[in-house]
Amino acid sequence: MKYRQARWDEPLIFELASNQDRETFQLGDDYFARLGKETLTEVAQDIVRKEGPNIPNLSEPEVVRHYTRLTQMSYGIDVGVVPLGSCTMKYNPKICEDLANDDRITYAHPYMNEEHLQGLLEMLYTLQEWLAELTGMDVCSLHPPAGAAGELAGVLIIREYLQDKGYTHKDEILVPESAHGTNPASAAMAGFKVVHIPADERGNTDLNALKAAVSDRTAGIMLTNPSTLGLFEEKITEVSDLIHSKGGLLYYDGANLNGILGIARPGDMGFDIVHLNLHKTFAAPHGGGGPGAGAICVKKELADYLPKPLVRREGSMYYLDYNVRKSIGRITWFYGNIVPAIKSFIYLMMLGPEIREVAEVAVLNTNYFMKKIKELPGIDLIYGRERWRKHEVVISFENLHRETGVSAEDVAKALLDRGIHAPTIYFPLTVPEAHMVEFTESESKRTIDEVINAYKDIVRQAYEDPGKLKGAPRNTSVGRLDVLRANHPRTLAPTYKYVRKRNING
Amino acid sequence: MPHYWIPNSVKEVKQEMLKEIGVDDIEEFFKDIPEQLRLKKELRVGFGKPLLEHEVRRKFLEMLSKNKFTGFTDAHRVFLGGGVCVHYIPSVVKAIVSRAEFYTAYTPYQPEINQGILQAFFEYQSLMAELYGVDIVNASMYNVSTAAAEAVRMALRVKRGRKRILVASSAHPEIKEVIRTWVKGLNVRLEEIPYGREDGELDVSALRTKLSDDVAAVYVESPNFFGVIERKLRDIIEVTHDVGALAIVNANPLSLGVFKGPGELGADIVVGDAQPLGVGLNYGGPSAGILGIQDRRELLRQLPGRLVGMTKTVDGSENGFMLILQTREQHIRRERATSNITTNSGLEAIAAAVYVSLLGAKGLRRLGEALLGRTTYFLETLRKRDVEAVPLFEKGLYFREVTISFKGRDARDVISQLEKHGIHVGPPLSKFYDVMHDCSLLCLTELHSKDDIDELVSKLALVLGGEAG
The missing domain is CATH 3.40.640.10 (Type I PLP-dependent aspartate aminotransferase-like (Major domain))
Incomplete structure (x- = not known):
């Protein structure tokens, strides 16, 4: 596919400033501004701003044009395919945006008497119920503002629960080597020691290694199932029995739920705690990095440990319950990120009980892609070569790299040149020269064929003229960027202050 | 079931893709999930069946209309504080x-x-x-x-x-x-x-x-x-x-x-x-x-x-x-x-x-002044009209939010009285502390005009005693 991204030479907002200040957007009225100014004269001048801040004074059309040009040099799921593995970049239905941006939600104050917000609370309560049903858990809370925050809540629940049982010696959390980096990071944040478990050839958690690692000190295991390799953990029941037999708990990372949605449930597999990324499986948009929303779901025995407050119902009244007996406390102030949650509520309203279709088509898409791509030279699957994938597949360009010098990164940049966002690269770390590809249910066969053809074309080029691929990308707003310069202490520039300093110093 | 968010959910497309993979049935992809873990029942998610967009819109708006709070049209009567307050969101x-x-x-x-x-x-x-x-x-x-x-x-x-x-x-x-x-x-x-x-x-x-x-x-x-x-x-x-x-x-x-x-x-x-x-x-x-x-x-x-x-x-x-x-x-x-x-x-x-680009240094300064001016005005008006409410910290310099003491009156009671007049104040400090039962936070922003603040003071006077104005 031919692709030409917009290439505005758009200055920084600071550089749009001119000597003649514009009249800027006003929210301060004369009467109160004058009063405020008087008050300021009575304040110790030490803390009063004398000048600045150094923020340009621009007119409204100038600001709008600036940011609109920046949007033209950005790429989201509405522009084209974003097959980032484990990120579940599915279509974000417009109806969800449209309805969730209602100003009865946007302007709703978190300390307003619940009586005035019954409709909103009913939606949140209903979503909690639906998520419990989808995961096979007993109680769900929408409190965590993102997946990683849900993980922190989860490992803290493990910690407090075990402490209450008197198991203070349990200080180890087991994590498969292919897990998302958030798992070991979250476990460490809660003060646990992390023990890594390798995968076997079929891509399952290596049971022998697991048996050897499990001990009295095991507090629990963090698993995503299907794994980041897109493979279902075939011996999940054995894993569950083993961990439980040592008094440990099972934590489910919901990042990859899309592959089994409506087909199998973590609660039935023996998991005690589940977090969900509503911005992945449940179609809330990613916003260029956030906001997301995490939900955390637990089995009955752990319900008293959930972060507070919870949305509950008494008769026909919905309210926030702060009396969570052994609550781990607050992961965030107020009640979590409710706007993405409302979008997920709308998404589930639309699909209803037929949600299984999502997983079936997502998995069909993955396997269709895998079947075609593994025929290409230079590409390998490493783990579980003969197995079907679920939501995603990881391919390795190790052979291509060895034979042509073209790396996974070069291939990624060449995809950009064809108008295709690259998949997740170099992850999981256990697969060399990896591309982790996830299409979700949102991509058509036609688009997947385009991606396959792009890979074909790139691999062919790698064997014919590898040097040319090193020059990619050419059709994006800028060419390949200098990573070393970006990270070197002498050239590091994380804000405009640095840009100015360097310009002055030449 | 085919769904218009899911391009490949059409039967013919599925069959074509399955054929190219060399598999007869989608079920084949899920065979590595132990039989006893595979769901046999339909899940209770949604409202009984998939809804169409116009049905969802209707259902959603019906639910949201159970909110007594009407959104922006109510915002100038919302004086709730506690770290976040009503502020205008520019269209830009x-x-x-x-x-x-x-x-x-x-x-x-x-x-x-x-x-x-x-x-x-x-x-x-x-x-x-x-x-x-x-x-x-x-x-x-x-x-x-x-x-x-x-x-x-x-x-x-x-x-x-x-x-x-x-x-x-x-x-x-x-x-x-x-x-x-x-x-x-x-x-x-x-x-x-x-x-x-x-x-x-x-x-x-x-x-x-x-x-x-x-x-x-x-x-x-x-x-x-x-x-x-x-x-x-x-x-x-x-x-x-x-x-x-x-x-x-x-x-x-x-x-x-x-x-x-x-x-x-x-x-x-x-x-x-x-x-x-x-x-x-x-x-x-x-x-x-x-x-x-x-x-x-x-x-x-x-x-x-x-x-x-x-x-x-x-x-x-x-x-x-x-x-x-x-x-x-x-x-x-x-x-x-x-x-x-x-x-x-x-x-x-x-x-x-x-937002910051839109207001610029000038707009931010003016807004800062106007917010400071509002707390000054509010406290002055309370005093002038002898309302039985005073700032908890007499010598404090307040910005945007003010802690008000109702001089012994239970803040929860005062707040619910004000609610009957359509005015939202709070949160009461008793929500967070075992003491200061007669205190509440209160927030004044650019969304509150002079008239709105006067109205707030009048209602406070009505509930607490003082010149109703």
């Missing part, structure tokens, strides 16, 4: 964050195809750095409560071995709770520093006696939970530095149009919440947490979250932007990462950048 901000190139993007891991959003993040970082008087601001945390918790964790890493954290007692009670939760497992002690009974400001001499070389950081807010500006911020920071501890200051960005950025006064780490910057209340979330630091190596190495930097193309011909210093982050450093944060609040950060 809504227009930009509604651009799908931004809101449907992922984290810009492929910089060449996402220069626009990277530049927007860079501008957010830069604009916040100017406002807060620091050198570096990251690409956002979830909100100020988690930014504060991450700042404390960061300080504990920078000052390894120090096991005490001093927190202003006047800090937001929920932020204190968040910090407490996030340091579980670190074996540290959180201690509170009292505030002055007359001015509501941190008691510097009490701070001095608590400080010693085992303190990693001091956390203070300005304006604090009571709405009071810390006028001795420079002293607080100085005594903190005297024992080698770090000063973490949480400031409201709207106050920084008129007050100096905490970084300028010497704070090592600054935090704030982008909520008033065109983000909206959203019933408490999402928002964006501002987290900034001074240009010091030990701080930068421990900074959590994403950071965008300016660089050049490999051939040196053009400037560009990309995520930098990623070796601090969880996907590379794993259990040794500075934090587990991945998803942040990118879109809200962009909203904040657009």
